[in-house]
Structure formats: structure tokens, C-alpha cells
Amino acid sequence: MTTTAKRRALLATGAVVLLTTAPIPTLAAQDSASGFRLTLSRAVARALEYHPSVLAADAAADAATSAVGAARASWFPQIALEISATRFEEPMLTAPIHEFNPTAFPDFHRTLYGGSALFAYKLFDGGSRNAEVRGARAEAAAAAAQWERTQMAIIAQVTHTYLGVLSAAGLVDAHDRRIAALTAERDRVGQFLGEGAAAQVDQLRVEAALASAEADRVAAVAALDVVQRGLALLIGAPPDETQVSLLTPVVLRDEPQMEDRTTLLTQTQAVSPVLRRAREQLVAAEAGRKAVMGTWFPSIDLFGGLVGYGYPDGFTSEWQVGARLKYPVFTGGARASAAARSTALTRTAREAVRLSEIEAQENLDIAITAVHESHARVAAMTRAVDHNYEVARIEQLALQEGAGTQTDYLRAEAELFTARAALVEARHREIAARVELARVVGELDLNWLERIVEAGT
Known part of the structure; x- marks a missing residue:
């Protein structure tokens, strides 16, 4: 499949996903009626x-x-048709003079017509045409690779922003849970205070914690609004179509296995659009150098045609063919300068390939480390949430029985809130790390995304 066909197939895949899933009017307007989810x-x-x-x-x-x-x-002959009409001040020869014979002179007339059918073909040019075609094909392949690279970057950016909305919503939810727990504690302290079984400082302490939690929630809601609007800008939708209520939680499918570094590096070197673009640009630069070197050879052109001459009283025509050999003896150093420039551009492209390969290995190492780190963090934060939940539950029971302190309970609730928010972020960071690894390797597309990520609950 050609690079153009591949681009068209990928565009068609995205269009199918869009047309089969997106509603015709606004999404938010149909949410309640059709149950649409972004x-x-x-x-x-x-x-x-x-x-x-x-x-x-x-x-x-x-x-x-x-x-x-x-x-x-x-590579093809050039064919041109020409027609003209000219009015002269004085009578002019109606056709060329081919012999000095008084009886063979053409007529004179002030109005002349002309017509011609000409062709030209370059028989030899030192290999410049071949090189130019190779260079153009390499540039086309490089542009196609850049298109794939841009697509992958947008997929990664949208995924990161989408997960950012879910993470921000998870933080707001964690704030809501903390506020609910603190509200319940405030009510409990208020009841005991009315019965004379609690001190005023206990109520002030819980009121201060509740006010702080509400202030934090305001900041979290503002951050959620910003990231929702950012998602809307990315996908070209009104902000009301990217509200978190329309989004679907996402999770990894069955913890997909990751290949070892050697396999991933081999795959990166083979399919990464970044590396393919750099290599194709090197091919184009080398082709450009060969095209310039072709100017040091003579060029041979073939030409010919049928030329007609006419005037109001008659018409005549003749054919002509020829060959031309051309070699510029002196160009003022233009050819040498062009050759030096093309050689320098080739060196630049070659070093750009080496740099891209180094950066690809570095980015791959970073992406692999991020996947391992995020996976381990999810496991650790899951345990932390479980433990903090149990600690908060025990502290609440102890406080209700009079065996604990309010300070310990509030600290336990704060730690539980922090752990829950960190767990939500860690899960989304793991998905983002997987997406980034796929982008670096060069396999990130809609099909990969649907194969690795699924809707959660």
C-alpha cells in the first residue's frame, strides 16, 4: 500500500468511528434523550x-x-501547440526564404498568421532526472511519516487531556467525600456540644477543617473546568459537550503485557515515523546531491515540429527536427557552490538520522520506565487507600466510643482523601504512560487505543 493510500485508509477509519458514534446535533442536548457518552x-x-x-x-x-x-x-516529451496573428506597419515576408531565387521569394503582407506543433525531449542529463524523481519520492514518504507522527501526537494529547478531565473529576469526588465525612463529624460534635459532652474547641477544629476542604474543592472545580475547556478546543466542540458527565471512565484491558526493551527498540527502529521521516529526508538529500552532480555532464535535447505560416491569401508549412548538445563551460562557480551545498545538506541529514536514533532510544527508555513506575504506583496506592480507609474507620469508631481523639480522626480522613486522589491520578498516569510508549514505538492509532483501553465503571 502506498503512503497516500495508507493515509486515506487511516482517515477513513477515523471517519467511520466519528460517523457511527457522533450524534448530529449537539451532544449535550441529546445526552438525556439518547444516553450519548463522549x-x-x-x-x-x-x-x-x-x-x-x-x-x-x-x-x-x-x-x-x-x-x-x-x-x-x-521523463516525457513536451508537446506544445501555438497559434498567432500579427499585424505589421509595413508588409512582411509571409514565410522564410530558403533560397536566393527571385522566382521563389514568398509574398509580402501586413497581416500574418502563424501556427506550430512542437515537441522537445531531453535525451540525456547526467542522471539529474532520476535523482530528482528519487528525491521527490523520498520527500513524499517523509511527509507521510510526518503526518503519521502528527496523528500520534494528537492522539496522545487528546488522551492525556481526556484523562486529565477524569483525574480532575476524581479529585473533586475525593473532596466531596472528605466534605461529607467532615460534615458528619461536625454534626456529631454539635450534638455532643449541646449535651455538654464536647468542648467548643472540638467544634472549631472541625469547622476549620471543613472550611479548608470546601476551599480546596473550589480550586479543584476550577481546575476541572479549565481542562474540560482544553479538551473542547482539541476536538473542536463546544465546552458543554466535554463535561465530565458525558465522559466515560477508562481502564486498561487486562493489564496488557509489555515486550522487553530489545524487542521494543527493534520495533521502534522499524516503524517509528520520526525515524522514517529522518531516513527519508536523508535519501532526499542524497538524491539532491546526485541531481546537482548531473549538471557537470553535458545535456542532449531532441526537438522538432511542424510550423505553419499564413496570410489572408495563402498558407504554407514546413517541418523541422534537430538535436542540441549543451555543456556550460563557465558558470562563475555556481555548479561548484551547488555541489558543496548539497554535500553539506547530505551531511546534515545523515547526522539528523543519528540524532533521531539517539533520541528514540532515550525516549524509549523514559517511556518504559514510566510504564513500570506508574504500574507499581497504582499497586502501592491501591494498598494505601485500603489501609487508610481502615485507619479512618477505626479512628471514627474510637472517637464515637470516646477512646480516640478528634485530631487523629481528622488526620486519618485527610490521609484517606490524599490517597484516593493519588490513586485516581496513578491509574490515569499508567494509561498515559502506555499511550506514550506506543507513540514512541510508532504503533499508536485508533485501533491500538481501542484494543488496549476500554470503558470503565
Whole structure:
């Protein structure tokens, strides 16, 4: 499959996801009636159809593909038709003079007509045309790789933002749970205070903790609104279509296994669009150098045509064919400078490939470490939430029985809140780490996303 066909197939995949899932009017307006949910796949599909960076990369790839056709056209003969009409001040020869014979002179007339059918063909150019076609094809492949790279970047950005909305909502939920617990404690202290079984300082302490929790919740809600609007900008939707109530929680499918580093590195070197783009640009630079070197050879052109001469009283025509050999003896150093420039550009492209390979290995190591770290953090925070929940429950029972202190209970509730918020963030960071690894390797697309991530509860 050609790079253009591959791009069209990927675009069609995104369009199918979008058309089969997105409603016709606004999403928020139909939420209650149709139960619409803005899933991660839908959000990504909309971004791929809307975001200007993807559309610009696609247009650049189309332009590069068209340049291949323009380069290949130099292999074909050039045919031109021409017609003219000229009015002279004084009578002019109606046709060329081919012999000095008074009886063979053409007529003179002030109005002359002309017509021609000409062709030209470059028989030899030192290999410049071949090199130009190879360079154009390499540039087209590089543009297609850049398009894939842009798509992967948008998928990763939308996923990160989508998870950011869910994380921010999880933080708000954790604040709500903390506020509910503190409200219950305030009511309990108020009851005991009325019975004379609690001190005023106990009520002040819980009121202060409750006010602090409510202030933190205000900040969390503001952060949630910002990230929701950011998601709307990414996918080209009104802010009311990216409210967290319309989003679907996401989880990893059955803890997908990750290949070892050697396998991932091999895959990265084979399919990463970053590396493919750098390598194709090197091919294009080398082709450009060969095209310049072709100018040191003579060029041979064939040409010919049928030329007609006419005037109001008659018409005559003649054919002509020829060949031209051309070699620029002196160009003022232009060829040497062009050769030096093309050689330097080739060196630049070669070092760019080496740099891309180094950066790919570095990014792969970072991504692998992030996956391991995030997975371990999820496991640790899950245990932390379980333990903190049990501690808070025990402290609450002890406080109710008069064996505990309010300070210990409030501290336990605060630690439980922190652990819950950290667990939500850790789970989303693990998904984001998997997505980033897929982007670095070069396998991130809608199909991969739907295969690895599923809707949670």
C-alpha cells in the first residue's frame, strides 16, 4: 500500500468511528434523550478530523505526492501547440526564404498568421532526472511519516487531556467525600456540644477543617473546568459537550503485557515515523546531491515540429527536427557552490538520522520506565487507600466510643482523601504512560487505543 493510500485508509477509519458514534446535533442536548457518552475513541476521532495540525500535515503530504508527479513528468516529451496573428506597419515576408531565387521569394503582407506543433525531449542529463524523481519520492514518504507522527501526537494529547478531565473529576469526588465525612463529624460534635459532652474547641477544629476542604474543592472545580475547556478546543466542540458527565471512565484491558526493551527498540527502529521521516529526508538529500552532480555532464535535447505560416491569401508549412548538445563551460562557480551545498545538506541529514536514533532510544527508555513506575504506583496506592480507609474507620469508631481523639480522626480522613486522589491520578498516569510508549514505538492509532483501553465503571 502506498503512503497516500495508507493515509486515506487511516482517515477513513477515523471517519467511520466519528460517523457511527457522533450524534448530529449537539451532544449535550441529546445526552438525556439518547444516553450519548463522549468516549475516548470518539474524542480522538473528532480531533483527527478537526485539528489543524493533522489537516496541515495531510495537505503537506498531498503536496509532496504531487511533486512526485511533477518530477516524473520530465521523463516525457513536451508537446506544445501555438497559434498567432500579427499585424505589421509595413508588409512582411509571409514565410522564410530558403533560397536566393527571385522566382521563389514568398509574398509580402501586413497581416500574418502563424501556427506550430512542437515537441522537445531531453535525451540525456547526467542522471539529474532520476535523482530528482528519487528525491521527490523520498520527500513524499517523509511527509507521510510526518503526518503519521502528527496523528500520534494528537492522539496522545487528546488522551492525556481526556484523562486529565477524569483525574480532575476524581479529585473533586475525593473532596466531596472528605466534605461529607467532615460534615458528619461536625454534626456529631454539635450534638455532643449541646449535651455538654464536647468542648467548643472540638467544634472549631472541625469547622476549620471543613472550611479548608470546601476551599480546596473550589480550586479543584476550577481546575476541572479549565481542562474540560482544553479538551473542547482539541476536538473542536463546544465546552458543554466535554463535561465530565458525558465522559466515560477508562481502564486498561487486562493489564496488557509489555515486550522487553530489545524487542521494543527493534520495533521502534522499524516503524517509528520520526525515524522514517529522518531516513527519508536523508535519501532526499542524497538524491539532491546526485541531481546537482548531473549538471557537470553535458545535456542532449531532441526537438522538432511542424510550423505553419499564413496570410489572408495563402498558407504554407514546413517541418523541422534537430538535436542540441549543451555543456556550460563557465558558470562563475555556481555548479561548484551547488555541489558543496548539497554535500553539506547530505551531511546534515545523515547526522539528523543519528540524532533521531539517539533520541528514540532515550525516549524509549523514559517511556518504559514510566510504564513500570506508574504500574507499581497504582499497586502501592491501591494498598494505601485500603489501609487508610481502615485507619479512618477505626479512628471514627474510637472517637464515637470516646477512646480516640478528634485530631487523629481528622488526620486519618485527610490521609484517606490524599490517597484516593493519588490513586485516581496513578491509574490515569499508567494509561498515559502506555499511550506514550506506543507513540514512541510508532504503533499508536485508533485501533491500538481501542484494543488496549476500554470503558470503565
